[in-house]
Amino acid sequence: MPVSTRSQITSPVQNEANPEHRFRTNVDQEDTHASAPLRNPHHGLKEKMKALTLLYEQQKLASAALKNSSWRSEDSRLASHPSFELHGGYSKKHEKESKAENLMRENTMPNSTITRTFVLPQPPMEDAKENLVAGTDRIVGFSCPRKATGSTTVARKLSMGTTVPHSEVKGDAGSQNAQESEKIEGNSEKTSKIGSRILVFVRLRPMSKKEKEAGSRSCVRVVNRRDVYLTEFANENDYLRLNRLRGRHFTFDASFPDSATQQEVYSTTTSELVEAVLQGRNGSVFCYGATGAGKTYTMLGTVENPGVMVLAIKDLFSKIRHRSCDGNHVVQLSYLEVYNETVRDLLSPGRPLVLREDKQGIVAAGLTQYRAYSTDEVMALLQQGNQNRTTEPTRANETSSRSHAILQVAVEYRVRDAAMNIINRVGKLSLIDLAGSERALATDQRTLRSLEGANINRSLLALSSCINALVEGKKHIPYRNSKLTQLLKDSLGGTCNTVMIANISPSNISFGETQNTLHWADRTKEIRTKACDANEDPMPVPETETDQAKLVLELQRENRELRVQLARQQQKLYTLQTQSLAAHSSPTPPSATSLLTPPTSDHPNDKRKTRPSFLAGPCFTPESKKKGAEVAVRTLQQTVKALEAEIERMKKDHSLQLKQKDDIIRELSQKSGKKAVAEEEAAKRVTRASLRPKDTNTGELKSPSHRFRSPAPTAKKRSFWDITTANSPSVTTLNGRKTRSHVISEPTSAAPRSMLLQPGFARQQPIV
Numbered sequence: 001m002p003v004s005t006r007s008q009i010t011s012p013v014q015n016e017a018n019p020e021h022r023f024r025t026n027v028d029q030e031d032t033h034a035s036a037p038l039r040n041p042h043h044g045l046k047e048k049m050k051a052l053t054l055l056y057e058q059q060k061l062a063s064a065a066l067k068n069s070s071w072r073s074e075d076s077r078l079a080s081h082p083s084f085e086l087h088g089g090y091s092k093k094h095e096k097e098s099k100a101e102n103l104m105r106e107n108t109m110p111n112s113t114i115t116r117t118f119v120l121p122q123p124p125m126e127d128a129k130e131n132l133v134a135g136t137d138r139i140v141g142f143s144c145p146r147k148a149t150g151s152t153t154v155a156r157k158l159s160m161g162t163t164v165p166h167s168e169v170k171g172d173a174g175s176q177n178a179q180e181s182e183k184i185e186g187n188s189e190k191t192s193k194i195g196s197r198i199l200v201f202v203r204l205r206p207m208s209k210k211e212k213e214a215g216s217r218s219c220v221r222v223v224n225r226r227d228v229y230l231t232e233f234a235n236e237n238d239y240l241r242l243n244r245l246r247g248r249h250f251t252f253d254a255s256f257p258d259s260a261t262q263q264e265v266y267s268t269t270t271s272e273l274v275e276a277v278l279q280g281r282n283g284s285v286f287c288y289g290a291t292g293a294g295k296t297y298t299m300l301g302t303v304e305n306p307g308v309m310v311l312a313i314k315d316l317f318s319k320i321r322h323r324s325c326d327g328n329h330v331v332q333l334s335y336l337e338v339y340n341e342t343v344r345d346l347l348s349p350g351r352p353l354v355l356r357e358d359k360q361g362i363v364a365a366g367l368t369q370y371r372a373y374s375t376d377e378v379m380a381l382l383q384q385g386n387q388n389r390t391t392e393p394t395r396a397n398e399t400s401s402r403s404h405a406i407l408q409v410a411v412e413y414r415v416r417d418a419a420m421n422i423i424n425r426v427g428k429l430s431l432i433d434l435a436g437s438e439r440a441l442a443t444d445q446r447t448l449r450s451l452e453g454a455n456i457n458r459s460l461l462a463l464s465s466c467i468n469a470l471v472e473g474k475k476h477i478p479y480r481n482s483k484l485t486q487l488l489k490d491s492l493g494g495t496c497n498t499v500m501i502a503n504i505s506p507s508n509i510s511f512g513e514t515q516n517t518l519h520w521a522d523r524t525k526e527i528r529t530k531a532c533d534a535n536e537d538p539m540p541v542p543e544t545e546t547d548q549a550k551l552v553l554e555l556q557r558e559n560r561e562l563r564v565q566l567a568r569q570q571q572k573l574y575t576l577q578t579q580s581l582a583a584h585s586s587p588t589p590p591s592a593t594s595l596l597t598p599p600t601s602d603h604p605n606d607k608r609k610t611r612p613s614f615l616a617g618p619c620f621t622p623e624s625k626k627k628g629a630e631v632a633v634r635t636l637q638q639t640v641k642a643l644e645a646e647i648e649r650m651k652k653d654h655s656l657q658l659k660q661k662d663d664i665i666r667e668l669s670q671k672s673g674k675k676a677v678a679e680e681e682a683a684k685r686v687t688r689a690s691l692r693p694k695d696t697n698t699g700e701l702k703s704p705s706h707r708f709r710s711p712a713p714t715a716k717k718r719s720f721w722d723i724t725t726a727n728s729p730s731v732t733t734l735n736g737r738k739t740r741s742h743v744i745s746e747p748t749s750a751a752p753r754s755m756l757l758q759p760g761f762a763r764q765q766p767i768v
């Protein structure tokens with residue numbers, strides 16, 4: 001039989017017995033109501049609520065007054081804390097009463113003026129446990145009893161370093177005292193070294209139009225840029241649960257209200273990691289949360305409000321630009337997704353990739369690594385990758401990401417340390433946008449969507465198992481349970497500075513998901529990663545001056561070689577670009593010299609001259625630029641190979657001919673020696689034939705050397721153009737296939753036409 005709550009609420013006898021309702025003694029009107037005969041329990045409740053609201057307002061005013069008068073004192077520090085305020089513990093005078101009271105103010109809708117007050121019972125011990133802050137033995141939060149050990153309710157000791165910006169902390173008027181600021185200051189120093197705990201941040205998104213239309217209320221409140229208060233609303237008709245409202249309080253390294261800007265989120269969560277990456281450390285940022293909670297918005301953002309990924313890349317390049325102009329930094333980029341437990345390359349989609357473990361950790365074999373030179377290039381690649389990413393509309397989100405996406409940027413830098421040793425530093429930044437954790441009903445029940453959902457949940461479950469195992473300090477961490485956890489191995493338990501951004505929705509409709517997200521975020525706070533040292537690879541230290549000189553020479557040589565290689569590549573690219581432009585714009589082929597020289601200042605595409613790579617040129621789309629250039633370079637390489645083979649063959653031919661000539665000359669000289677002797681003898685014997693006149697028109701050989709018929713007089717000496725020309729005598733058509741032959745060589749009257757001059761050269765199949 002259901003137990004009625006009416007008597008609990010209104011019976012004076014019970015009120016006396018129940019300390020939770022002792023507050024009634026403080027309110028005169030309450031007594032009047034309490035002694036009045038009960039007719040309508042709802043009426044009593046309403047009255048009680050009114051009284052409570054009144055009491056709360058009074059306490060708030062008193063608390064504010066106290067704060068103003070002595071905010072620097074220890075007491076005021078307690079009073080200033082939101083949790084304390086919510087406890088109603090604003091002064092010693094009211095301390096007794098307030099201990100028994102747990103008041104919580106309901107979060108209101110942005111435009112709503114309605115304020116309600118709920119009575120919260122003493123929470124069960126498991127709730128209290130949840131509010132234990134990692135690294136402290138203090139309990140914070142309004143929903144749990146305070147331990148006697150702690151003299152204050154100060155949210156959390158920032159023992160591991162926090163990324164809460166100084167200004168923000170100070171900016172919370174009166175909420176932090178000087179001591180606390182100092183504590184944070186001290187810790188912000190530590191931050192530069194970045195502790196080994198995963199830093200956890202929470203971001204609340206604004207209420208969506210859809211949620212507003214559905215009449216949902218805000219159940220989350222971010223206070224002090226650090227504390228998150230979560231309220232579960234009871235159904236007004238549910239009398240049984242009226243007194244069992246769940247309110248929870250969590251504390252994170254920083255919490256962002258719905259008004260927080262992208263830049264604010266970036267600078268608080270990620271900017272330090274970018275700095276660390278430039279020093280050769282690894283960093284990871286991952287967004288976690290329910291579907292539609294704002295993960296992709298935080299990570300990627302929009303064109304007007306770019307997210308963490310975009311801001312991090314911009315920051316990275318601007319920092320690199322400020323640091324060195326010598327091109328010592330090499331930035332490489334990869335972008336992959338895990339969709340339905342398969343790993344796919346987002347920059348060059350193809351077959352699924354296989355994960356392998358090597359010295360560097362888990363790597364996706366065959367993943368494309370793009371060398372990036374500028375922010376624009378990275379943006380184009382990012383855009384391309386996102387177009388390839390799997391997104392589908394679900395009931396919960398119009399553009400729901402159905403896959404986990406990982407953008408990895410590796411920065412390599414060669415630098416000299418104080419002792420002038422050369423050090424190679426490599427830092428990697430992984431930016432991860434996880435797919436949303438979801439309930440089947442929250443999204444869709446169609447087969448593919450539910451399969452995706454199952455896989456997403458499976459990988460997130462595997463993630464939570466790993467988090468649990470890491471928190472509990474287990475030896476075996478089940479990374480292998482999913483592709484996602486394998487890829488996150490370094491971020492979670494490796495040598496990496498890791499940041500988690502938990503995204504939550506304010507709507508009470510998503511209470512369950514929000515609670516779940518906050519729970520895991522809270523748990524993640526306790527994970528400790530290994531100390532993250534810089535990935536430095538020192539080069540051998542030169543001992544003597546001679547060694548140093550050698551090293552310098554070696555480096556200079558390497559530099560020269562690289563410059564030559566670069567020049568060659570650029571030459572090739574210019575050639576191809578010019579050719580492609582010619583092919584597209586003019587039917588007449590450009591001259592050979594224009595193909596072989598880079599564009600000069602009077603070239604129509606003058607802009608390109610200042611660009612390091614033609615890929616940034618205006619006439620190509622980002623994808624076609626890369627692909628076109630690759631194909632063209634490959635074709636060019638094959639043509640060059642064919643030409644080299646042709647030259648080799650010609651050389652052989654020539655040497656053979658020379659040898660033959662030599663033999664013949666030798667033979668002839670021997671014969672001529674003999675003949676001279678014979679002629680001498682014949683001259684002595686005058687015959688009738690010798691007196692006969694000689695015929696000069698016969699074309700008979702007058703010298704034995706004329707017996708050798710060299711191809712030279714008939715065939716013109718073959719030039720480069722003859723070899724490469726399509727109508728060259730060396731290219732004959734045999735059964736439709738083009739073959740090369742050196743045997744027949746006919747003189748050509750037509751001007752040689754280079755294959756390089758023909759439009760669409762890049763698309764021609766190379767001659768094998």
Ligand SMILES: Nc1ncnc2c1ncn2[C@@H]1O[C@H](COP(=O)(O)OP(=O)(O)OP(=O)(O)O)[C@@H](O)[C@H]1O
Pocket residue numbers: 204205206208258289290291292293294295296297298397399400401402434435436437503
């Ligand atoms: N801080 C914010 N400010 C304004 N709009 C936001 C914010 N966060 C999220 N949104 C909006 O909420 C909607 C859902 O956000 P988003 O797509 O980022 O969710 P998600 O967590 O990535 O979802 P899924 O896991 O399904 O991909 C989007 O329309 C987005 O523009």
